Amino acid sequence: MELLSQQEVFDGWLRRYRHHSEATSTDMEFAIFLPPAVAAARVPVLYWLSGLTCTDENFCQKAGAFRLAAKLGLAIVCPDTSPRGLDLPDEHDSYDFGSGAGFYVDATEQPWADHYRMYEYVTNELPALIEATLPVSADKSISGHSMGGHGALICALKNPGMYNSVSAFSPIVHPTVVPWGRKAFSGYLGPDEATWAEYDATLLVANAPEPMPIMIDQGSKDDFLDTQLKPELFKAACDAVSHPLQLRMHPGYDHSYYFISTFIDDHLKFHGAALGLKV
Amino acid sequence: MELLSQQEVFDGWLRRYRHHSEATSTDMEFAIFLPPAVAAARVPVLYWLSGLTCTDENFCQKAGAFRLAAKLGLAIVCPDTSPRGLDLPDEHDSYDFGSGAGFYVDATEQPWADHYRMYEYVTNELPALIEATLPVSADKSISGHSMGGHGALICALKNPGMYNSVSAFSPIVHPTVVPWGRKAFSGYLGPDEATWAEYDATLLVANAPEPMPIMIDQGSKDDFLDTQLKPELFKAACDAVSHPLQLRMHPGYDHSYYFISTFIDDHLKFHGAALGLKV
Numbered sequence: 001m002e003l004l005s006q007q008e009v010f011d012g013w014l015r016r017y018r019h020h021s022e023a024t025s026t027d028m029e030f031a032i033f034l035p036p037a038v039a040a041a042r043v044p045v046l047y048w049l050s051g052l053t054c055t056d057e058n059f060c061q062k063a064g065a066f067r068l069a070a071k072l073g074l075a076i077v078c079p080d081t082s083p084r085g086l087d088l089p090d091e092h093d094s095y096d097f098g099s100g101a102g103f104y105v106d107a108t109e110q111p112w113a114d115h116y117r118m119y120e121y122v123t124n125e126l127p128a129l130i131e132a133t134l135p136v137s138a139d140k141s142i143s144g145h146s147m148g149g150h151g152a153l154i155c156a157l158k159n160p161g162m163y164n165s166v167s168a169f170s171p172i173v174h175p176t177v178v179p180w181g182r183k184a185f186s187g188y189l190g191p192d193e194a195t196w197a198e199y200d201a202t203l204l205v206a207n208a209p210e211p212m213p214i215m216i217d218q219g220s221k222d223d224f225l226d227t228q229l230k231p232e233l234f235k236a237a238c239d240a241v242s243h244p245l246q247l248r249m250h251p252g253y254d255h256s257y258y259f260i261s262t263f264i265d266d267h268l269k270f271h272g273a274a275l276g277l278k279v
Numbered sequence: 280m281e282l283l284s285q286q287e288v289f290d291g292w293l294r295r296y297r298h299h300s301e302a303t304s305t306d307m308e309f310a311i312f313l314p315p316a317v318a319a320a321r322v323p324v325l326y327w328l329s330g331l332t333c334t335d336e337n338f339c340q341k342a343g344a345f346r347l348a349a350k351l352g353l354a355i356v357c358p359d360t361s362p363r364g365l366d367l368p369d370e371h372d373s374y375d376f377g378s379g380a381g382f383y384v385d386a387t388e389q390p391w392a393d394h395y396r397m398y399e400y401v402t403n404e405l406p407a408l409i410e411a412t413l414p415v416s417a418d419k420s421i422s423g424h425s426m427g428g429h430g431a432l433i434c435a436l437k438n439p440g441m442y443n444s445v446s447a448f449s450p451i452v453h454p455t456v457v458p459w460g461r462k463a464f465s466g467y468l469g470p471d472e473a474t475w476a477e478y479d480a481t482l483l484v485a486n487a488p489e490p491m492p493i494m495i496d497q498g499s500k501d502d503f504l505d506t507q508l509k510p511e512l513f514k515a516a517c518d519a520v521s522h523p524l525q526l527r528m529h530p531g532y533d534h535s536y537y538f539i540s541t542f543i544d545d546h547l548k549f550h551g552a553a554l555g556l557k558v
Contacts, residue, residue: 008500009541011541061341064540219287254286258293
């Protein structure tokens with residue numbers, strides 16, 4: 001791993017690294033916040049998956065999460081949202097497909113299948129790398145925003161026992177039925193919609209093998225609420241199988257990081273408690 | 280005033296406005312955070328002056344200030360750092376002069392004198408406009424970063440009684456002797472250095488008519504510390520006249536908003552107390 005930068009923040013350290021990824025066959029960059037507690041012991045990790053057009057930097061700059069993470073003793077890892085540095089056909093043409101829009105799936109269609117393997121990267125390669133090289137423990141939780149909320153939900157639902165807790169802000173909960181998801185899954189996974197189901201939280205929760213509680217925050221003034229997000233569909237699926245879901249609707253709030261910053265402390269406490277930290 | 284956007288954050292509101300400015304003879308944009316307390320009464324205001332290359336948005340997105348400002352009942356106003364929309368000769372050629380680099384002076388040299396009047400705008404026109412049209416009181420304090428730290432110090436030192444308190448992060452304290460300041464003052468004020476003195480905090484403090492306490496935070500790993508900032512020169516000037524200065528040096532911290540976010544709460548409490556808020 002190549003250390004790109006280190007900055008002190010809240011007496012901890014924000015580092016950015018570059019490394020070669022087997023999953024994506026590209027170099028990848030990620031950010032990690034290490035709280036001051038790493039001076040004494042390994043700390044648990046919250047993985048944050050970002051939304052469309054983001055890199056590892058949006059959350060770090062805008063979420064206001066490091067104040068409480070430093071206090072709790074919680075590391076936060078922010079992966080990028082797609083491979084970079086390629087120039088595949090049409091890869092950079094739209095904000096909701098290709099670069100910046102990996103959707104946390106392992107693509108099976110060409111030309112994406114050799115590189116767009118963000119599910120493998122996020123659930124397997126990156127945690128193994130981080131746990132082998134940085135002062136963190138194997139205890140981890142996962143959260144994310146919008147496309148990254150989708151990513152957090154599917155990573156947790158598909159991997160019982162891997163994460164201590166899962167939450168999301170404004171997630172895409174049912175990608176197989178909304179425009180963002182249908183466009184992405186068509187491109188990455190091909191026309192056979194049967195293959196899409198394994199990356200759809202609303203379909204996965206029906207057969208979730210463990211009842212891990214899920215926390216979701218959603219703004220009522222979110223411009224994407226009725227067309228792309230539709231949290232009521234996920235709620236109905238959870239209710240049908242009595243899967244524990246805390247869905248909090250917030251009147252007046254939109255899809256932005258101002259919304260995330262307002263409620264991020266609640267999520268950090270939720271994950272901190274599940275990870276055995278004193279909250 | 281034209282309302283450009285409104286977003287809910289920490290149960291308050293971040294608004295961006297555009298208005299015609301008499302001071303700059305251009306349209307100007309600014310941001311204001313209004314805490315939930317405006318529902319009950321007018322609230323005091325902290326003016327935040329940003330640094331080189333910034334707009335009104337950098338502080339809003341990156342400082343993490345709204346959490347505590349909402350709790351305290353403190354409005355925060357973020358002006359832009361220069362007039363916009365002009366195309367004066369060489370105006371956009373460098374990051375440290377012209378657009379994004381107004382230096383909070385009233386230019387006397389052409390072609391800047393008709394527009395680059397950010398001192399008049401920040402100390403007079405903008406507060407009058409805000410107090411006439413928004414639910415804020417006339418009680419105000421001022422702070423800023425780097426070039427904006429210089430701005431905050433000179434605005435307070437030149438206007439006894441106008442602000443309840445003043446603070447700065449990583450300020451340019453002695454612009455007449457450092458490259459950033461000398462370039463800006465040469466361009467905006469001309470070759471007669473005698474005219475520069477009225478915008479130099481280290482020179483102004485020697486004759487400050489009121490001993491308003493000044494709080495400054497400075498990172499020791501700031502790349503600009505030894506060449507552009509030199510807080511020790513301001514400290515010596517304050518010590519010479521027994522002007523109260525709290526200069527806090529922070530080992531490990533740099534010039535970025537990660538540094539600001541780490542200590543912004545201390546500044547909000549400092550200003551809140553001076554403005555009569557319960558901190």
